[in-house]
Amino acid sequence: MIAHEFRMTLSQFGGxxxxxAVMPLVYLLDISVRRTGVSLADYIIGGYGLLWLISVIYPGCNIFRSEVRDGSLEYLLSLPIGRSDLLLWKxxxxILILYLAAEVGSLFGVEFFTGRxxxxxxxxxxxxxGFILGLVGMGSWKARCILFLPVCTIWDMRPSRVRERRLASYAVGPLPAMAVPVIRIFSGA
Known part of the structure; x- marks a missing residue:
């Protein structure tokens, strides 16, 4: 099961x-940006923030998408595994792949957070x-707006300088803690 989840995550994240890979081509075609003197690296990093947000939320929305498509969700929920454990293993x-991708990006100088x-x-x-959005449904405009607000708020609060890192240490605990009650409600635990 875990190997299947790694393959699914890599295919979703890779997509x-x-x-x-397309960004250099877009940069070459965008004459007005090249005239301003923006380098290709600055051009990619400017769009990378939005791409990173999408790539983090998208796998969360698709946690149970393959099971729903295959019709095996009922079978998966009937296994003698707790729903919390099932959610953890899925x-x-x-989380590991996204974290490793962020670490690889930091090796190339693309770093959005000062603290790991x-x-x-x-x-x-x-x-x-993203998991909650996947449960509620992507077609729900209200759910998208409600979930987009905290994600953007947290994204804007990220410390980008070393002196802000002390403030970031106060936010490490509350972020996952904010998600725990909602996941417990939906998992029935």
């Missing part, structure tokens, strides 16, 4: 990140928001 590969703890907390929080 979204292919836009990074979410853990997504805050990055991990942000990934867990947005995965839970």
């Amino acid at each position: 979204v990140m292919t836009f990074l 979410t853990l590969p997504r 703890e805050l990055l991990l907390s942000f990934i867990v929080f947005t995965q839970s928001c």
